[in-house]
Amino acid sequence: MATKTFGSGLLNGDFNPKNKDEPGDDNLWSSILAQVQNSNSNKLPSNKNILVLGDNESGKTTLIAKLQGVEDPKKGSGLEYAYIDVRDDDRDDQTRLSVWILDGDPGHANLLKFALNNERFPHTLVVLVAAMTTPWAILDQLQFWSRVLGEHIDKLSRETDSFKQMWQDCRQQIMKKWQDYTEPGDDLDPGSPMRRTSHNLEEEGIDNLPLPDGVLTTNLGLDIVVVIAKTDYMSTLEKDFDYRDEHFDFMQQWIRKFCLQYGAGLFYTSVKEDKNCDLLYKYLTHRIYSLPFKTPALVVEKDAVLIPAGWDNMKKISILYENLQSMKPDDYYRDVIVQPPSHRKGVTKQTEVVAEDEQVFLARQQEALMGLKDPANRSPATRNQASTGPIIQVASPNKKLDPKGTGTTPSGEGVLANFFNSLLHKKIGTSPGGPGSPGSVGVSPIKADAGTVDKNTMRNDAAAELDRITKTKKIPPIDLDSSTES
DSSP: OHHHHTSHHHHHTOOOGGGGGOHHHHTHHHHHHHHHHHHHHTSOOSOOEEEEEEOTTSSHHHHHHHHHTOSSOOOOSSEEEEEEEEEETTTTEEEEEEEEEEOSSGGGGGGHHHHSOTTTGGGEEEEEEEETTSGGGHHHHHHHHHHHHHHHHHHHHHHOHHHHHHHHHHHHHHHHHHHTOOOTTGGGOTTSHHHHHHHHHHHHTOOOOOOOTTSSSSOOSSEEEEEEEOGGGHHHHHHHSOOOHHHHHHHHHHHHHHHHHHTOEEEEOBTTTTBSHHHHHHHHHHHHHOOOOOOOOBOSSTTSOEEOTTTOOHHHHGGGGGGOSSSOTTSOHHHHSOOOGGGOOOOOOOOOOOOOOHHHHHHHHHHHHHHHHOGGGOOHHHHHHHOOSOOOOOOOTTSOOOTTOOSSSOHHHHHHHHHHHHHHHHHHHHOTTGGGSGGGTTOOOOOOOTTTOOHHHHHHHHHHHHHHHHHHHOOOOOOHHHHHHO
């Protein structure tokens, strides 16, 4: 044999035929080659994938960044790609686990064809993510994305006949994984009931146990893990929205029923408080690479639930019913977990704002500037915009004059008002065009009454008032005679 030709005796130059019967030398190279072949076959595969589905703001990108060990995740759009470094210390091997994160906008569902196709389907695990920040929407979101996933699988099955057989094989594997689940520690105890059952089935050649009620009623042929993220928000729900333990138990029993339907595992996680994130990483590598996972189901802490696929059943779920006092287990989910008005987003129609043409805007500003420099060139609109100075009210000439100043205006102002009104009367009376002339536009004709207004008395009063103002404010005196005669 060729392996004997390369024995240690030949290399040392002292080949002895009697050595061929010695077990240590005969199969030396055979055992080395066998070890190399076995190590190659035991290497972690590099074609495994995780597909992450869920609504926007459910924490998908942040969760995957936590599993990656990335502190500052960068959110993309459409279909994101990332990878997680996976290491097996027992075999001193490592590989990269591909992660595809689909945008929460249903309009991007057509991108599933790039992440989940015929080639990747047998090597893909699906993570459905919903957030505790919107507990009223959790069940709707899980059902929606599972429906999107099912419709995509139906489309794949219609496209190729080869997919149908492969899909049936994957469904059988999912069923077998559920049935083969054992509690951590039972695999080491051959006397445990679970081990005895599996052993008897193997001896009898029975491949499948009848599944319990509600289990894998919708078998998509994919390993599924449901993640309820942001469970640290539960304290806010208790404080601000009056949530009680029975509300969380009601939610949990509905979520666990959904997981039974799809044969999924369940994890409550909080990246903020680092709850169950490490265990989720170990569980994913366990389901994908068959690495050990020795953590039992955890259902005591309401914000850190952990239920491996295959552990749960309706009998265990019914334990939660005991705490439901003001509600029933079969009540409609949204009737019990009601969305508060503060979280309801009204449909607001956004008005489209069209920007003014740049040249039109500049021309209008130029016109305004030119109008400020030369009032004669102002357009009516510009004049209206420019006339923003103080407005001085002048007493109406139709009012009866009060020489004593005992009216509504102060005495000093009343005197001056009477004086200047007399000037208006004089201008109107002497206007050649009369009331209809250009000089009298907007001014009502006034009849002078000599008995009512004494011009000489008014002039003297006005002079006295101006003299008083001059003394107090140091204003140069005005020649009343020249002003009235001009």
